[in-house]
Amino acid sequence: MESKNTISGRVWKYGDNVNTDVIFPGKYTYTVSDPADMPRYALEDLDARFSAGVQPNDIIVAGTNWGCGSSREQAVICLKHGGLGAIVAKSFARIYYRNCLNAALPALICPNAVDAIGNGETIEIDLEAGEIHCNAGTFTFQPLPAAIMKIFEAGGLIPYTRNILRESHTEATHIPSS
Amino acid sequence: MGQTFAEKILAKKAGLKRVIPGEIVQITPDVALSHDNTAPIIGIFRKMGGVKVFDTEMHAIFLDHAAPAPTTKHAENHRIIRDFVRKQGIPYFFDVGRGVCHQVLVEEGLALPGEVVLGSDSHTLHAGVMGAFGAGIGRSEMASIWALGDLWLRVPESIKIVVHGALATWVTAKDLALHVIGDLGADGALYMSVEWHGEAIEALDLSQRAVLTNMTAEVGAKNSYIPPDQKVFAYLDKRAKRVFKPVYPDSNADYTLVVEYDASTIEPMIACPHTVDNVRPLSEITGTHIDQAFIGTCTNGRLDDLAAAAHVISGKQVADGTRMIVIPASSQVYKEALRKGYIETLLNAGAVIESPGCGPCMGNHMGVPAVGEVTISSANRNFRGRMGTKESEIYLANPLVVAASAVTGVITHPKDLV
Ligand code: SF4
Numbered sequence: 001m002e003s004k005n006t007i008s009g010r011v012w013k014y015g016d017n018v019n020t021d022v023i024f025p026g027k028y029t030y031t032v033s034d035p036a037d038m039p040r041y042a043l044e045d046l047d048a049r050f051s052a053g054v055q056p057n058d059i060i061v062a063g064t065n066w067g068c069g070s071s072r073e074q075a076v077i078c079l080k081h082g083g084l085g086a087i088v089a090k091s092f093a094r095i096y097y098r099n100c101l102n103a104a105l106p107a108l109i110c111p112n113a114v115d116a117i118g119n120g121e122t123i124e125i126d127l128e129a130g131e132i133h134c135n136a137g138t139f140t141f142q143p144l145p146a147a148i149m150k151i152f153e154a155g156g157l158i159p160y161t162r163n164i165l166r167e168s169h170t171e172a173t174h175i176p177s178s
Numbered sequence: 179m180g181q182t183f184a185e186k187i188l189a190k191k192a193g194l195k196r197v198i199p200g201e202i203v204q205i206t207p208d209v210a211l212s213h214d215n216t217a218p219i220i221g222i223f224r225k226m227g228g229v230k231v232f233d234t235e236m237h238a239i240f241l242d243h244a245a246p247a248p249t250t251k252h253a254e255n256h257r258i259i260r261d262f263v264r265k266q267g268i269p270y271f272f273d274v275g276r277g278v279c280h281q282v283l284v285e286e287g288l289a290l291p292g293e294v295v296l297g298s299d300s301h302t303l304h305a306g307v308m309g310a311f312g313a314g315i316g317r318s319e320m321a322s323i324w325a326l327g328d329l330w331l332r333v334p335e336s337i338k339i340v341v342h343g344a345l346a347t348w349v350t351a352k353d354l355a356l357h358v359i360g361d362l363g364a365d366g367a368l369y370m371s372v373e374w375h376g377e378a379i380e381a382l383d384l385s386q387r388a389v390l391t392n393m394t395a396e397v398g399a400k401n402s403y404i405p406p407d408q409k410v411f412a413y414l415d416k417r418a419k420r421v422f423k424p425v426y427p428d429s430n431a432d433y434t435l436v437v438e439y440d441a442s443t444i445e446p447m448i449a450c451p452h453t454v455d456n457v458r459p460l461s462e463i464t465g466t467h468i469d470q471a472f473i474g475t476c477t478n479g480r481l482d483d484l485a486a487a488a489h490v491i492s493g494k495q496v497a498d499g500t501r502m503i504v505i506p507a508s509s510q511v512y513k514e515a516l517r518k519g520y521i522e523t524l525l526n527a528g529a530v531i532e533s534p535g536c537g538p539c540m541g542n543h544m545g546v547p548a549v550g551e552v553t554i555s556s557a558n559r560n561f562r563g564r565m566g567t568k569e570s571e572i573y574l575a576n577p578l579v580v581a582a583s584a585v586t587g588v589i590t591h592p593k594d595l596v
């Protein structure tokens with residue numbers, strides 16, 4: 001069994017500026033609300049093979065600005081619930097990046113690795129060491145800041161918030177830090 | 179070294195002397211904006227164990243994305259939100275027909291200089307037109323704010339855009355925005371705070387300035403800011419819901435990038451399918467066939483946009499086989515446009531007027547295209563599938579061009595009509 005902080009999987013490689021309308025089409029945003037149903041529509045307009053072919057811990061490797069466009073969280077949830085292990089990109093759209101971290105789906109910025117990794121190869125990501133091992137060698141990325149790791153370690157923002165709310169029930173009130 | 183707008187306001191809100199780009203700060207926003215997606219956020223809030231929201235006054239909730247409800251499912255979505263609003267006692271709730279969230283937030287005096295607006299909508303940057311720090315966040319983040327009152331933000335790097343000169347006839351803030359987006363690219367300001375400066379910006383009316391802060395989302399920015407001036411203060415006089423204190427960047431602040439443009443050299447621009455940064459001068463694509471012309475949205479559905487459309491189309495007719503859809507961005511805009519006769523002019527020309535809201539902007543209802551059809555739109559996004567079907571094309575333009583194209587059935591420069 002590999003450790004919780006290591007992700008090993010097959011690569012699905014995509015280009016630059018893939019927007020949330022093709023990751024999770026807007027027409028489903030108010031009709032498909034159960035996260036369990038979302039993987040079926042993942043990347044529907046970009047890669048018709050993806051939703052049927054994705055396996056647990058597979059990894060998307062993408063160019064710049066992955067997840068640009070609308071702020072819809074389903075564009076992260078549909079991948080997370082489909083079993084995706086991580087996304088490595090040259091850069092992420094801001095809200096998409098936040099949604100990933102808050103859903104505890106590792107979103108890693110590593111431009112050199114993106115250029116070196118081929119579609120379909122199996123790579124290994126060590127979150128703790130900040131390393132990506134692929135056919136072309138080892139690449140390093142900036143480990144996540146401590147504040148984010150806390151959310152990440154709780155399993156996402158939802159359990160993180162739930163934990164704080166639960167603690168605050170034993171204290172008098174929750175006082176925000178600002 | 180001085181500080182940028184983003185550094186100053188985030189330091190102030192975090193209770194720190196100063197902050198640096200890349201730093202993570204914990205912020206309590208002044209406004210937490212949500213719309214039809216409030217229903218799923220309620221679900222997440224419950225899952226988190228949330229019972230009572232942290233601060234009812236912080237919320238601004240709008241029913242606009244599919245409003246009035248086009249299907250039973252949407253209607254139930256709305257009902258869940260109304261129930262929640264009533265039970266929680268949330269004062270700032272705007273039901274169907276009031277208009278698009280970003281526009282109504284400004285009209286209601288809830289987007290204020292020196293304040294922070296976080297919204298579960300990617301165009302929350304819009305609020306920067308009033309000198310606020312407006313940024314989009316995800317649904318879980320919104321639910322977490324409802325529960326805890328605060329959220330982490332990464333202090334962004336800043337870009338300064340300086341626009342000199344004045345815009346020419348037929349050229350609007352939309353064309354300036356498209357020009358800048360084409361120049362910087364869809365990721366040109368990723369994670370960054372964008373500040374708009376220069377005499378061309380100062381000369382713009384608030385409605386036109388809002389096009390800029392709204393569309394800054396299309397270069398990947400975190401927030402977009404225009405220094406609030408007398409125009410803003412005059413507008414807020416009698417409207418502002420709270421006492422506010424503007425925040426301005428220091429003149430010696432450190433910007434990652436400073437870009438300068440000369441407004442007088444900019445011509446009418448079009449964003450071609452299927453990305454907003456696929457921008458070309460209007461002159462290169464006039465004559466392109468269209469099936470539908472759409473004027474509306476938070477980007478260009480305000481009074482001056484309806485006035486521009488009415489001016490172009492007055493005494494003419496929408497072309498045979500072409501549809502023209504007009505949706506005022508808010509009920510206030512609608513009332514003013516009625517009073518000034520713009521609605522009548524548009525109706526006489528054969529346009530369809532729909533109730534205020536987002537309409538077909540993201541493919542929900544009230545004018546979605548058929549497979550294979552082409553729309554010219556005054557909105558902010560033309561992504562594949564945006565208006566409902568991936569087999570259709572969207573061109574983005576200023577309202578003058580949209581109206582002129584409705585008359586001819588092909589993409590048309592308004593000067594060739596009037
Ligand atoms: S009008 Fe369009 S861009 Fe504006 S808030 Fe509505 S859906 Fe979003």
